[in-house]
Amino acid sequence: MNLIERAKELVSLTGDRATANRVRTLSVLLSAKRALTHREIADQLLDAKKQLDRVTLYRILEWMSKKSLIHKIAGDDRVWRFRINTEIRAHQHAHFKCNRCAKVICLKDSKYNPTPLLPVGYLLQEIELTIKGVCSECI
Amino acid sequence: MNLIERAKELVSLTGDRATANRVRTLSVLLSAKRALTHREIADQLLDAKKQLDRVTLYRILEWMSKKSLIHKIAGDDRVWRFRINTEIRAHQHAHFKCNRCAKVICLKDSKYNPTPLLPVGYLLQEIELTIKGVCSECI
DNA sequence: GCAATTAATGCAACACAGTTGCACTATTAT
């Protein structure tokens, strides 16, 4: 089963329409080894026969986040990055951000077991751990 | 010793000029109980006799970050937040971000002792831990 | 003190990610 077929299946599983744009976008993220910006995704979609509008891409990415196909990562360059959700990675957010090239990768196996001290009356919903440094390519 | 005097002293310690704008800005952050956005800081400076330009405020905040008087926190709403640096908080970044009102507070005593699994060849520089949830006022 | 240098400020214009409204098109349901 190739990438496009797998993407198509994943999109279909949401119950919503499996449009070509959604499938193409998801297949890009499926093959990405790191979190991509909207820009980077758009660039990879450039070679396709029909160019898709940047707003449409924003909406597709937002839709995919809502459907938990992908997740967003907030960088400190004010740019969202998007990453495919795999079973392993889901809900265990640990990311590495390169201070030189700004690339973001997902760290699996980051065993952060928290119980951090929240003030009384506070509700914990999510823990986001970002390790910053320099990746091997930029060192 | 009042707030303004303390702010003035801290600014002077950097070796650079202790202008009224810098002192005023720092005193706002000194009395803040949470991380503030550029907007929020500007609002608090409104009542002063002479209004300062937003660009100037951006530059003051950038300068203060460089001088380690304050630190920046990247929110996922694409907005920087600024927080005073105290000895305790320096270099131990753990923040709580409310998912409703978007306020950010600094969590002290968050004993995260990491050694997270970075890929080989990666250099670790900083660990940023953000706990998301709902603060007591928004619950 | 007074000029010369240096740093800080204000203004205008810009960059860029992300959003909203609305018309248009394609898809699904009846």
Place this chain on the structure above:
DNA sequence: ATAATAGTGCAACTGTGTTGCATTAATTGC
């Protein structure tokens, strides 16, 4: 086939943050 619904494209907009440059204020060296 027609009506209802969902997705797309375009244009215009929002808001944060930045850059360039002229102006003003503060230091420095006489």
